[in-house]
Amino acid sequence: MENTQNSSILKKLFGLREASLALIIIAFAALLSFMAPGFLSTYNINTTLIGLSMDGILAVGMTLVLVVGGIDLSVGSVMAFANVLAGMTMVTLGLNIWLSVFISIALSVAIGFSISQFITKIKLSPFITTLSMMSIGRGLAYIITKGSPVSIGEISQTFDFIGGGKTFGIPNPGLILILLVIVMDFLMRNSKTFRKIYYVGSNEEAAKFSGINVNKTKIMVYILCSSLAGFAGILNLARFGVATPTVGTGAELRAIAGAVIGGASLTGGEGTVLGAFLGIILVALVNNALVLLGVSVYWQQLVVGLVLLSAVIIDMKVHGSK
Amino acid sequence: MSKLLEMRGISKSFYGTQALKDVNIQIEPGEIQAVCGENGAGKSTLMNIMTGILQPNEGEIIFEGEKLSNLDPRTAQEKGISIVHQELSLCPEVSVAENIFMGRVPEKRKGMVNFKQMRQEADKVLKRLNLDIDVRQPLGKLGISEQQMVEIAKALSINAKILILDEPTSSLTESESQILFDNLMRLKEEGIAIFFISHRLKEIFKICDSFTVLRDGVHVGDGRVEDVDPDDIVRMMVGRELDQAYPDRTTEVGQNILSVENISRKDEFENISFRVNEKEIVGLFGLIGAGRSEAMQTVFGINQPDSGRITLFGKDITANNTRENIDQGLIYITEDRKEQGLFLDMDLNANVVAADLEQVSQNSLIKKKKVKAIGEKFVEIMNTKYASLDQPVKSLSGGNQQKVLLAKWLAVDPRVLILDEPTRGIDVGAKFEIHTALRELSNNGHAVMFISSELPEILGLSDRILVMHQGKLVGELDADTATEEEVMMYASGRKNDFKN
Ligand SMILES: Nc1ncnc2c1ncn2[C@@H]1O[C@H](COP(=O)(O)OP(=O)(O)OP(=O)(O)O)[C@@H](O)[C@H]1O
Numbered sequence: 004m005e006n007t008q009n010s011s012i013l014k015k016l017f018g019l020r021e022a023s024l025a026l027i028i029i030a031f032a033a034l035l036s037f038m039a040p041g042f043l044s045t046y047n048i049n050t051t052l053i054g055l056s057m058d059g060i061l062a063v064g065m066t067l068v069l070v071v072g073g074i075d076l077s078v079g080s081v082m083a084f085a086n087v088l089a090g091m092t093m094v095t096l097g098l099n100i101w102l103s104v105f106i107s108i109a110l111s112v113a114i115g116f117s118i119s120q121f122i123t124k125i126k127l128s129p130f131i132t133t134l135s136m137m138s139i140g141r142g143l144a145y146i147i148t149k150g151s152p153v154s155i156g157e158i159s160q161t162f163d164f165i166g167g168g169k170t171f172g173i174p175n176p177g178l179i180l181i182l183l184v185i186v187m188d189f190l191m192r193n194s195k196t197f198r199k200i201y202y203v204g205s206n207e208e209a210a211k212f213s214g215i216n217v218n219k220t221k222i223m224v225y226i227l228c229s230s231l232a233g234f235a236g237i238l239n240l241a242r243f244g245v246a247t248p249t250v251g252t253g254a255e256l257r258a259i260a261g262a263v264i265g266g267a268s269l270t271g272g273e274g275t276v277l278g279a280f281l282g283i284i285l286v287a288l289v290n291n292a293l294v295l296l297g298v299s300v301y302w303q304q305l306v307v308g309l310v311l312l313s314a315v316i317i318d319m320k321v322h323g324s325k
Numbered sequence: 326m327s328k329l330l331e332m333r334g335i336s337k338s339f340y341g342t343q344a345l346k347d348v349n350i351q352i353e354p355g356e357i358q359a360v361c362g363e364n365g366a367g368k369s370t371l372m373n374i375m376t377g378i379l380q381p382n383e384g385e386i387i388f389e390g391e392k393l394s395n396l397d398p399r400t401a402q403e404k405g406i407s408i409v410h411q412e413l414s415l416c417p418e419v420s421v422a423e424n425i426f427m428g429r430v431p432e433k434r435k436g437m438v439n440f441k442q443m444r445q446e447a448d449k450v451l452k453r454l455n456l457d458i459d460v461r462q463p464l465g466k467l468g469i470s471e472q473q474m475v476e477i478a479k480a481l482s483i484n485a486k487i488l489i490l491d492e493p494t495s496s497l498t499e500s501e502s503q504i505l506f507d508n509l510m511r512l513k514e515e516g517i518a519i520f521f522i523s524h525r526l527k528e529i530f531k532i533c534d535s536f537t538v539l540r541d542g543v544h545v546g547d548g549r550v551e552d553v554d555p556d557d558i559v560r561m562m563v564g565r566e567l568d569q570a571y572p573d574r575t576t577e578v579g580q581n582i583l584s585v586e587n588i589s590r591k592d593e594f595e596n597i598s599f600r601v602n603e604k605e606i607v608g609l610f611g612l613i614g615a616g617r618s619e620a621m622q623t624v625f626g627i628n629q630p631d632s633g634r635i636t637l638f639g640k641d642i643t644a645n646n647t648r649e650n651i652d653q654g655l656i657y658i659t660e661d662r663k664e665q666g667l668f669l670d671m672d673l674n675a676n677v678v679a680a681d682l683e684q685v686s687q688n689s690l691i692k693k694k695k696v697k698a699i700g701e702k703f704v705e706i707m708n709t710k711y712a713s714l715d716q717p718v719k720s721l722s723g724g725n726q727q728k729v730l731l732a733k734w735l736a737v738d739p740r741v742l743i744l745d746e747p748t749r750g751i752d753v754g755a756k757f758e759i760h761t762a763l764r765e766l767s768n769n770g771h772a773v774m775f776i777s778s779e780l781p782e783i784l785g786l787s788d789r790i791l792v793m794h795q796g797k798l799v800g801e802l803d804a805d806t807a808t809e810e811e812v813m814m815y816a817s818g819r820k821n822d823f824k825n
């Protein structure tokens with residue numbers, strides 16, 4: 004009996020990953036509000052929230068891919084592709100905005116599907132496949148815009164509202180992210196279909212022998228990840244009204260960092276959407292601190308790298324090396 | 326004679342599980358010592374401490390008169406302590422030759438691998454074990470018993486002073502084990518000390534000089550093998566008398582359930598036909614490379630046959646995938662629990678429900694309560710020794726992992742069971758329980774087919790015996806009258822009833 008008790012306490016401590024991350028975030032925010040008075044201003048909170056909402060959406064998709072045992076380096080590029088495709092079909096072809104959005108999302112789904120086909124049918128590694136797709140997506144974004152940002156002007160109030168408006172005082176992109184996190188976290192914990200992602204990521208062979216359709220699960224995951232990336236691109240367009248081919252550059256790194264800080268394992272089988280959400284918040288806070296404290300933006304990437312490294316090291320110490 | 330190694334007062338606990346308590350063990354050069362105990366008694370843990378993989382909480386290790394503190398695997402290997410782990414621990418993607426010479430590849434010029442020499446030497450090492458394997462192919466291409474032989478070959482080729490074999494024979498047939506034993510005798514002559522772990526008592530009485538028995542992590546006895554008989558050891562292991570008879574055979578065979586007609590797969594097996602009926606247990610025997618597992622996995626739907634037909638309850642299921650077969654009541658329990666069976670990082674509950682998420686779901690959502698209920702129920706049915714249902718399966722002892730694997734498949738409530746080495750790594754007592762459970766299933770109208778490398782199990786549990794040799798079915802015997810010799814005649818290719 005004593006054994007059971009001990010190990011369940013231990014289990015709880017491990018399960019507390021999200022809780023300890025939340026504590027770190029709160030402590031960090033408290034420290035920051037002392038050191039940088041501007042931190043608690045509505046303006047700063049709102050801009051930080053909007054900034055992290057796109058990254059957060061990518062991180063949600065990334066979590067699914069990491070849990071299934073893969074990786075998706077193309078999310079930033081797919082985001083840019085969807086962003087400029089919607090913008091340019093609107094501007095140059097004069098398409099209805101919702102039609103443009105639909106086309107963008109549909110093509111993002113198609114990208115996710117083709118990634119999954121390379122991985123499941125041709126058995127390419129996810130790393131190579133999505134590295135190529137990262138380059139292809141970005142390339143397309145440049146080709147479509149001929150390299151420079153294009154403003155779409157004021158096209159639709161609803162569209163503008165989605166990106167720039169507020170509901171209950173919260174900027175809509177932030178609200179969308181929060182809803183997405185709630186829904187996806189619930190599904191990842193409870194849905195029969197989504198639980199299979201953990202089985203496949205934990206041991207693909209064993210999943211196959213248990214009658215789980217491994218390929219179907221992977222296809223679903225990559226499609227979801229790419230569609231979410233495309234959606235983030237649309238949201239970015241709605242927010243800024245500019246089709247920008249450089250949008251989402253380096254976002255894959257932040258998405259991976261967020262997911263991993265939140266507990267996702269690069270070897271698959273582990274990770275939660277809530278954790279990734281908190282991880283992204285932490286990354287955003289660190290960046291925000293650098294801005295508020297007047298540190299040059301050039302330092303941001305470096306610091307994100309360091310935060311990621313420390314998180315992974317702490318994780319290894321806790322879980323034991325693999 | 327002087328002691329080569331002595332371990333004194335070893336204790337080890339894992340988060341509240343006391344795996345070893347004040348254990349003493351010692352060995353002399355040229356001694357073969359059996360380490361006995363039930364599943365979870367602490368055998369593997371003790372061996373892992375000896376090789377520096379685990380650190381004891383208390384106790385000391387004295388090797389050649391020198392106290393080894395904070396022993397790590399590297400130092401242990403340098404001192405000449407070598408181990409074949411219970412679970413395969415080689416790299417499946419790398420060639421057989423490179424696996425054998427892992428960490429000590431022959432070099433050509435500075436830093437360049439001499440592949441030719443490596444292959445030749447690997448060949449030589451394998452020949453000593455009567456193995457004819459292409460050393461250039463990736464290890465993962467081999468079956469589990471061949472991989473086990475490669476692992477043994479590797480351990481034998483290292484110039485060790487102490488060789489630890491943790492259930493080396495659990496996936497081997499007697500003839501392969503015999504080759505291993507011949508080699509062990511040769512090493513013994515050379516003065517090498519060997520720790521030998523096996524749940525097959527017969528093997529212990531065949532090759533071991535001495536024994537140590539652990540029960541629940543405590544040293545409960547040791548001595549010379551010639552002074553005791555198997556029942557004494559079992560009594561020490563389980564702490565009581567154990568009835569070990571095989572359950573009675575079937576009295577009436579029911580109607581046909583599974584029928585396999587002439588299935589073939591290129592390079593794997595050819596024209597395999599058999600039937601499995603209600604209330605009957607069919608045993609399938611064969612040596613390494615006979616194609617038993619490959620054929621059964623094809624029946625289960627992991628692969629499709631190139632030709633032939635499979636019917637279940639009269640319905641053609643040849644093109645079925647595994648999911649469809651599971652849903653129709655046909656299951657296959659793999660021999661390779663680590664790679665194909667279990668989700669080692671996931672907890673017991675998650676493993677038990679893995680093959681049937683449907684039954685724990687409602688409206689496509691998984692109900693935690695049901696998961697827990699099913700998990701607990703089947704883990705208990707199997708008498709699994711565990712600390713908490715939330716613990717990852719990899720923290721269970723080998724035999725207890727095997728029980729979780731069986732629990733997972735019992736939980737889907739199958740009608741037709743194909744079991745590949747179901748009692749692999751299972752201790753004597755639990756083995757008896759599993760045999761009884763299989764017989765009960767069969768009596769209740771299930772069809773049971775099992776593969777085993779252990780002849781006594783094949784003869785004792787089956788009603789009917791099938792034998793494969795080099796991808797072909799060569800014999801079908803009535804278990805009542807069959808003898809070990811006869812089965813071996815078929816398995817080794819000296820007898821064939823189905824020649825065409
Ligand atoms: N890494 C671990 N974490 C937690 N518990 C462990 C760990 N390794 C072993 N144990 C526990 O220690 C006990 C002894 O396990 P061990 O593997 O030594 O048994 P064993 O005698 O080798 O059994 P088997 O015959 O099944 O192989 C078991 O109760 C097991 O659950």
Ligand SMILES: [Mg+2]
Binds near residue numbers: 368370722723724
């Ligand atoms: Mg063991």
